Amino acid sequence: MFGPEKGALFCSTRCMNPLFFTASQLDFIAEAGAKRSIYHEETGMYRILEKQVLSDVTKLMVVEAPQVARKARAGQFIIVLMHDQGERIPLTIADYDKAAGTITLIFQEVGKSTKEMGTMNVGDSFRHVVGPLGHPTDIENYGEVICVGGGVGIAPVYPIARELKEAGNRVTSIIGARTKELLLWEDKMRAVSDELIVTTDDGSHGRKDLVTVPLKEILDSRPGRIKKIWAIGPAIMMKFVATTTKPYGVPTIVSLNTIMVDGTGMCGGCRVVLDDGAQFVCVDGPEFDAHKVDWNNLLSRLAFYRPEEQAATERYQKDHECKLDRAIANGVK
Amino acid sequence: MAQLTQKERMKIPRQDMPVQTPEDRVQNFSEVALGYTLELARLEAERCLQCKDPHCMEGCPVEVRIPEFIQAVRDGDMAEAVKIMKSKNNLPAICGRVCPQEVQCESRCILGKKGEPVAIGRIERFVGDYELANKTLEMSKGAPTGKKVAVCGSGPAGLTCAVDLARMGHEVTIFESLHTPGGVLVYGIPEFRLPKESVIKAEIETAAKALSINILTDYIIGRTLTIDELQAQYDAIFLGTGAGLPMFMRIPGINFNGVMSANEFLTRCNLMKGYRFPDFDTPVKVGKRVAVIGAGNVAMDAARSSLRLQSLLAKANGKEKSDSEVHIVYRRSSEEVPARLEEVHHAKEEGVIFDFLTNPVEILGDEKSAVRAMRCIRMELGEPDQSGRRSPVAIKGSEFDMEVDQVIFALGTSPNPLVFNNAGDLQRSKWGTVVADKDNGRTTVKGIWAGGDVVTGAATVISAMGAGKRAAADIDGYLKGQFEW
Numbered sequence: 041m042f043g044p045e046k047g048a049l050f051c052s053t054r055c056m057n058p059l060f061f062t063a064s065q066l067d068f069i070a071e072a073g074a075k076r077s078i079y080h081e082e083t084g085m086y087r088i089l090e091k092q093v094l095s096d097v098t099k100l101m102v103v104e105a106p107q108v109a110r111k112a113r114a115g116q117f118i119i120v121l122m123h124d125q126g127e128r129i130p131l132t133i134a135d136y137d138k139a140a141g142t143i144t145l146i147f148q149e150v151g152k153s154t155k156e157m158g159t160m161n162v163g164d165s166f167r168h169v170v171g172p173l174g175h176p177t178d179i180e181n182y183g184e185v186i187c188v189g190g191g192v193g194i195a196p197v198y199p200i201a202r203e204l205k206e207a208g209n210r211v212t213s214i215i216g217a218r219t220k221e222l223l224l225w226e227d228k229m230r231a232v233s234d235e236l237i238v239t240t241d242d243g244s245h246g247r248k249d250l251v252t253v254p255l256k257e258i259l260d261s262r263p264g265r266i267k268k269i270w271a272i273g274p275a276i277m278m279k280f281v282a283t284t285t286k287p288y289g290v291p292t293i294v295s296l297n298t299i300m301v302d303g304t305g306m307c308g309g310c311r312v313v314l315d316d317g318a319q320f321v322c323v324d325g326p327e328f329d330a331h332k333v334d335w336n337n338l339l340s341r342l343a344f345y346r347p348e349e350q351a352a353t354e355r356y357q358k359d360h361e362c363k364l365d366r367a368i369a370n371g372v373k
Numbered sequence: 374m375a376q377l378t379q380k381e382r383m384k385i386p387r388q389d390m391p392v393q394t395p396e397d398r399v400q401n402f403s404e405v406a407l408g409y410t411l412e413l414a415r416l417e418a419e420r421c422l423q424c425k426d427p428h429c430m431e432g433c434p435v436e437v438r439i440p441e442f443i444q445a446v447r448d449g450d451m452a453e454a455v456k457i458m459k460s461k462n463n464l465p466a467i468c469g470r471v472c473p474q475e476v477q478c479e480s481r482c483i484l485g486k487k488g489e490p491v492a493i494g495r496i497e498r499f500v501g502d503y504e505l506a507n508k509t510l511e512m513s514k515g516a517p518t519g520k521k522v523a524v525c526g527s528g529p530a531g532l533t534c535a536v537d538l539a540r541m542g543h544e545v546t547i548f549e550s551l552h553t554p555g556g557v558l559v560y561g562i563p564e565f566r567l568p569k570e571s572v573i574k575a576e577i578e579t580a581a582k583a584l585s586i587n588i589l590t591d592y593i594i595g596r597t598l599t600i601d602e603l604q605a606q607y608d609a610i611f612l613g614t615g616a617g618l619p620m621f622m623r624i625p626g627i628n629f630n631g632v633m634s635a636n637e638f639l640t641r642c643n644l645m646k647g648y649r650f651p652d653f654d655t656p657v658k659v660g661k662r663v664a665v666i667g668a669g670n671v672a673m674d675a676a677r678s679s680l681r682l683q684s685l686l687a688k689a690n691g692k693e694k695s696d697s698e699v700h701i702v703y704r705r706s707s708e709e710v711p712a713r714l715e716e717v718h719h720a721k722e723e724g725v726i727f728d729f730l731t732n733p734v735e736i737l738g739d740e741k742s743a744v745r746a747m748r749c750i751r752m753e754l755g756e757p758d759q760s761g762r763r764s765p766v767a768i769k770g771s772e773f774d775m776e777v778d779q780v781i782f783a784l785g786t787s788p789n790p791l792v793f794n795n796a797g798d799l800q801r802s803k804w805g806t807v808v809a810d811k812d813n814g815r816t817t818v819k820g821i822w823a824g825g826d827v828v829t830g831a832a833t834v835i836s837a838m839g840a841g842k843r844a845a846a847d848i849d850g851y852l853k854g855q856f857e858w
Contacts, residue, residue, distance in 0.1 A: 108597065125652065125653045125654060170552070170597070301641060301655070302550075302644075305618055305789050305791060306617040306637075308634040318621075318628055323790075341630060
């Protein structure tokens with residue numbers, strides 16, 4: 041137990057983010073109570089304050105969620121729900137601002153829900169934002185490290201790279217995407233890395249390579265120097281990063297984004313098979329030792345609901361087009 | 374009705390509740406049992422002998438004054454019946470539907486010795502539904518005490534505790550991790566057994582508004598807020614966070630696609646309304662041949678939900694009837710089935726196939742990592758174990774393969790360890806449950822009480838409510854300076 045007289049505790053000397061709040065700082069709970077308690081006044085507290093279109097299919101949103109922001113740390117995720125008919129969508133926290141009480145989300149429009157989310161604008165509110173969930177990244181001074189980000193995975197790797205750099209590591213970052221359009225945060229990544237390598241599959245920007253090629257080159261050219269590697273991106277990319285680094289015996293951490301319902305350990309739908317048994321991504325992860333993950337099982341589990349996802353997406357798009365057609369028809373009249 | 378003699382009362386048969394026919398109800402998720410009419414409720418109430426020394430109340434974990442409320446129903450004085458009921462039980466519409474009355478109040482009814490006991494649960498449900506529809510009783514907050522209580526979890530234990538404390542005048546805030554309050558009542562128990570809007574939401578909303586209870590959803594204790602933070606802000610804390618963590622069998626193949634926990638399957642169906650996909654965004658899958666492992670209430674819920682999903686799927690594909698199957702696979706015999714009698718009865722009527730004395734040993738997958746079969750072994754009953762039940766023993770060499778494409782584990786749940794991040798010296802058992810006094814709910818940390826599944830492991834709604842009630846009484850005494858810690 042602690043009280044106001046004891047003051048806030050800090051998670052470490054270098055990080056001045058208070059982990060625990062004094063009683064007076066906790067007043068926001070009472071405020072939240074007045075503001076958000078269901079059955080009383082229902083004001084949307086999870087308002088979108090900023091929206092950026094990073095590419096045709098990649099959007100960034102800064103969302104008001106003070107109770108999440110005050111606890112958020114690199115590596116963690118949240119769950120959002122757009123409306124009462126919506127699904128619970130897990131998204132990694134790309135950035136957070138404790139003072140402003142906001143979190144930054146970056147997502148790629150792949151299915152019905154993310155496409156719909158992409159149509160939300162500044163001033164709109166999410167019905168629910170829950171978190172922060174999962175374990176934060178183990179940040180310490182390891183020496184020389186590599187951060188690999190693929191596509192929309194660059195977003196969650198950014199706060200990890202930043203905190204590793206702040207902790208005194210020499211950070212080499214490799215970011216890649218299918219094409220230039222889908223690359224994001226190159227400048228931000230450059231600012232927190234000692235060295236940045238950019239790749240695209242089609243060569244439209246940076247090196248024409250998969251991220252694993254420069255990764256292997258570094259491991260070959262700096263034997264024994266790389267102490268740890270983080271890789272976040274599509275499951276297939278993380279699988280190949282794991283295969284690439286395994287022979288070198290360099291500890292490699294991946295952040296998994298499996299299918300989840302509640303995100304709190306209740307459903308078990310997110311379970312991943314490791315060498316030493318199954319674990320839940322939501323409570324035991326989301327970060328895991330890449331060399332222990334059963335990637336084939338992971339990939340097959342990710343595909344389980346694909347037919348339903350496709351059906352929902354097609355229906356949504358058709359519906360969307362009908363509405364557009366109607367609007368145009370009405371406009372013509 | 375004129376005054377009847379005891380003999381005449383005993384001649385009235387136990388009144389059945391109107392229900393949807395099995396053929397109809399497997400086609401929908403609407404409630405199966407439709408509830409008594411006032412006439413039926415009064416007729417059933419006439420059966421009560423109004424014993425001088427009633428035993429029914431001893432069987433009730435919250436000590437509802439059963440003969441009194443039944444007398445009021447018999448008199449047609451529903452407002453009085455509601456008042457008597459709510460003096461002990463704030464959630465009668467819920468309890469009437471989900472309590473295992475046959476092992477509680479009704480098991481003690483004197484009529485049950487020779488014939489059938491009074492249908493206490495059905496009358497209770499009628500009283501609860503009457504109140505939801507007619508709002509005869511104004512719930513009021515007690516004189517403000519100036520004390521603040523945090524209740525973690527909005528399931529049966531938390532809700533009961535919160536309502537009692539608010540009525541005693543304390544300022545109560547409920548923290549709920551999911552986006553909707555109700556806990557297992559919302560994510561676990563299906564719509565066809567416990568309607569979400571008309572019953573649960575209505576009960577919670579009425580109480581929360583009348584008693585100014587703050588309900589904050591999206592707060593995960595242990596992540597969004599920790600127990601030590603709550604300690605700094607509240608005068609007392611009640612933990613009713615339930616047992617949400619699913620258990621899987623330790624057999625090969627549990628990670629094939631199509632193998633899931635009943636928690637996942639039911640949460641998709643109930644909380645996320647997956648049976649209304651794609652109008653609701655969360656999908657839920659059902660196989661052609663489903664095996665549900667276990668025979669408790671959760672297993673029955675999963676099996677019956679599967680049947681309904683199969684029917685809906687058949688209809689969507691233009692078939693008149695589903696040609697699919699749902700099996701309950703249980704390692705003991707029909708004698709030991711732990712589910713509520715009515716649920717087993719309904720499941721059988723609806724066509725669930727029961728495979729007793731059968732235990733899975735391995736799940737087999739196809740080339741796409743999807744379930745194709747389940748290898749089982751036959752069991753026989755041996756000597757009684759510690760629980761007094763005869764323990765099942767595998768019959769050597771009796772393995773056989775059961776062709777299935779979905780396996781749902783309903784083997785029980787344990788408390789979520791997430792809750793206990795930064796929880797100080799809160800002591801827990803080796804099963805992960807919180808150590809708490811069974812009479813007053815006190816934990817090993819001053820100012821923290823606990824009750825419900827987080828203390829007992831998965832149990833019944835009413836036992837959780839009883840624990841919430843006992844804790845509320847103790848918290849009240851402690852906050853008013855009547856009890857020492």
